[in-house]
Amino acid sequence: MELVLVRHAQPQWYVDDIHQGIDPTLSELGFEQAERLADQLEGEHFDEILVSPMRRARLTAAPLLARLGRPEVVAPWLREIQDPPVEGRSREDVLALFEAESLAGAAMRASGQAETD
Numbered sequence: 001m002e003l004v005l006v007r008h009a010q011p012q013w014y015v016d017d018i019h020q021g022i023d024p025t026l027s028e029l030g031f032e033q034a035e036r037l038a039d040q041l042e043g044e045h046f047d048e049i050l051v052s053p054m055r056r057a058r059l060t061a062a063p064l065l066a067r068l069g070r071p072e073v074v075a076p077w078l079r080e081i082q083d084p085p086v087e088g089r090s091r092e093d094v095l096a097l098f099e100a101e102s103l104a105g106a107a108m109r110a111s112g113q114a115e116t117d
Contacts, residue, residue: 004046008056009033017091023055030056038063046070052078 009030026034041064051061053074065072086094 004041004044006037006060008052008054009037009060011056014091018088026056026059030060034060034063038067042067049073050075050078052080054078054080 008026010027010033011024011030012027013024015027015029037060046068049061049065049068049070051058051065051072051074053076057078058072058074061072086097089097
């Protein structure tokens with residue numbers, strides 16, 4: 001079995017440097033990246049193509065699905081987990097949040113405490 005994973009193309013919030021909403025569209029570059037992805041993969045055979053319900057993932061997959069004549073199959077379990085919440089924060093703030101979460105988890109594991117959340 002071969003499994004191919006594709007990350008979504010560049011979202012608009014990357015350009016704006018603000019995480020605006022949890023379901024952004026793609027940037028201009030992101031739409032170009034989605035087309036290039038389709039160029040690279042259109043000759044491949046896929047038994048199944050599953051797409052996250054997130055708009056940026058669906059927009060990334062759309063050109064490939066169109067070229068392959070395949071329907072969009074949305075898999076809700078592929079939805080992004082927003083923990084910690086990042087909406088409306090700058091890239092710098094988001095990185096600091098993830099660093100703090102990572103350090104807190106490491107400290108709990110080092111002290112022998114189980115993470116409950």
